[in-house]
Amino acid sequence: MLWISIDRESSVPLTRQIYDQIRTFILRGDIGAGEKLPSTRLLAAELGVSRNLIVEVYEQLAAEGFLEGRQGSGNYVAPGAFLERANKFSQTVSSQTESQPERDVDLIDFRSGIPALDLFPRKTWAKVMQRVCSEVHSSALSYGEPEGREELREVLCRYLFRLRGVECRPDQVLITSGATQALTLIARVLVSEGDEVFIEDPVTRDIQTIFAAAGATLCPIPVDELGMQTELLLSDSHPRFVFVTPSHQFPLGGTLPIQRRIQLIQFAREADCYIVEDDYDSEFRHVGPPVSSLQGLFPERVIYVGSFSKTLSPALRLGYLVLPDALVERYRTAKWFTDLHSPALEQLALSRFIEEGHFERHIARMKKVYRRRRNCLIDSLHASFAGRVLITGSSTGMHLVAEFADVIFTQPVVDAALAAGVRIYPVEAHAITKYRHQHKLIMGYGHLEEATIAEGVKRLKSVIDKLL
Template sequence: MTWITMDRASGTPLFRQIYAHFRKAILQGEMKSGTALPSTRELASALHVSRNVVVEAYEQLFAEGYIESRHGSGTYVADGTFLDLARHALPSIPLAAMTSSVGTAHADLIDFRHGIPALNQFPRKLWGQLAQRICADTSDEAFGYGKPEGSTELRAVLAQYLLRTRGVICEPEQLIITTGATQAINLIAKLLLPGGKEIIIEDPITKEIHTLFSLPGTTLSPVPADDQGMMTHLLPTDGKPCFIYVTPSHQFPLGGVLPIQRRVQLIQYASASDCYIVEDDYDSEFRYEGAPVSSLQGLDPDRVIYIGTFSKILSPALRMGYLILPRSLVETARGLKWLTDLHTPSLEQLILARFIEGGYLDRHVAKMKKLYRKRRDYLIQALVHTFADKVTILGYSTGLHLVAEFTGAVFTPALLAQIEQSGVRVYPVSVHALDKNKHRKRIILGYGNLSEERIAEGIRRLGSIMQ
């Protein structure tokens, strides 16, 4: 029995090691049905462990059906336990596939990732205090299953907040609380794409949209974007789109704001095509020149589906977003939400409702706008100081990122790897484009979660490679 290797330095209990060995041998067919196992005394003696350890391992195997006891005869491998692991094993996913990195060679990596707020500025103490009050004061029903569309309290508060700050026109009944914007987009796909249809999207647009909407039978029709957002005069004249996906208040990634003329043209086009417009308003609260731009939804609430998220305002860890639908789609969307995950976590919704109602969100946004404007200005100064007239800066009026275009540079995989080797991670615009040739000189630089010192050092390192 010495063929069972025992690792006493491992954190895994000895009985689990014995159990795991037999389980693997049985599943793989090395120990076939009817094969006798050694007695507990014999195995304990051979492995120099307590008999109780072996007994516990055997009891676990017996409880899970791997072995059976025959009265007066011993313990044997049970029938029906062989599994062809070579055929049934799931493919392993490389760790690199779970990250967005080009490489991880530098220990002191400065990551200009976009869409990440200043994580150290989350109002932890206040949030904790509100959470304590909610847990102490709320009714017992709040600890049970919630409504798929979200808590009544949060939807009522959010409808008022969005009307006041973004010009969104809706009743609380039109709101569905989601676990982030990604779930909202998934719900839209399930809601509007049965059987597969045409979707008009901006180009470039976040690469996740390409994935989420690339369903069997679905066609993505890209419309180029410039420094003012989607070029609506290039909307296709033929076809029958199911919906148009846009980021009008802060085009991702180029940063343009869709002017009213193009908004009118877009709504007129959607009306003539009898399709919906999906407005993704992911970070427009942080506008540094004037007040935030009013929503597209406010111009045509019956045709525009509005998506919002608290990942950029507060923290991605909250996993809290929302979807505002025309009334005709609400009931079906609630059913799809219920089938997806029953409901978004209830206590976090109540905390967020109290956070908004108490005016804390307004104060937090005002505070963060000052911080992000300072970091944005510092990044622009660092780019100009390092690259002078060889850099053009785009899309810097809103949000947590800007785009830098470099004269004479092409961001190939080799150049990106070289930049990362120097300890800086940047993100090419071309990754998000269907027509990649137009954007090969451009990179996205997020600054929300970087201090001024890290920004300065990151641009210095970038300059040492680019120049």
């Protein structure tokens, strides 16, 4: 059995404590390559923690390449993970962690849209990047084309067709610096001062800012639990485009049903306008079968926006646009004016990462992690608030919406929560038409471990109990 000690009073989560110690054993060579780790059941029982917690630790170690799972026979230390003088290194790391200000370490932040950064597949990414660096022709290190590397655009087309039902050729794909730049380019190419843009309400504030800064007049179309209320699109109007997040509406979380998709397409045909489909986190579907893209139903008029910020990391700054043929050249030019092209080595690494199957494996692994965290948040909210909370929008992604009929989330309530050690995010902050969503919170869980989620909900309860 491993000699692991845990401190239940520490602000460092138990998963982190256990992970750190096993990682150090492996780096130091205390457990050698090929050695079997205790089963999750055994180690959980030994430490008096839940089995899920140990599963999470092992998954993280496996994601980083420290462990190899062998079907039906358990977890083994992978070869090549021994690092001489790791002892000194790990001491430096842990003393740095401990010297962080207490307040920051302790604050539980329910911010949405942050993936589990500590589970980023560092080792695999580093290996792929290293291979790219040493193998690519030196011409790849020169200036490139604005649309991005062909290798990535080809791989993306195949991936998007298979998993999202997106119909496109590589020459319709433009690689961008995240979805944010894709949306900025859309605004720059399509919007002139005073043009109308139909947009979901509520919708993320950043997107409102991007379109408004380009001179658009935002026409809010209300959203309910299924997404945009397409029956409210007026037949005699002529916006430049309609912006939607049909797979997982941000922030309310609905999935647009086929009847509304058809209504939206009919509207776009009559109004002769584009539809901008932002598909920012649909890979993580927790309930029901995967939903296909809107683009697949109407490729000639849908501009499809995707991002690797949620599936991998926001720091990569990699996203893409799938464009109708008629728009391709204008977007190439706009991208060239903005920054010539996105970084080529990262694009090449990403194309290999997808082609070699690492991307889909990572998504499958993360889906399990997010589903556990989602269930933990739902269970904690129900346990703390029982019938006083209504949870919606939890079928996909890394956030859900919690509605408390007896609470209005004003700034003083947000401040009181902060003072209690929990940062909360009212939906109302993203509403264009005010006072419709005052009772709702957006709660992101992707980056929070289960114990932290449960503690965060406990803190939220103490704040709400005081208010009432």
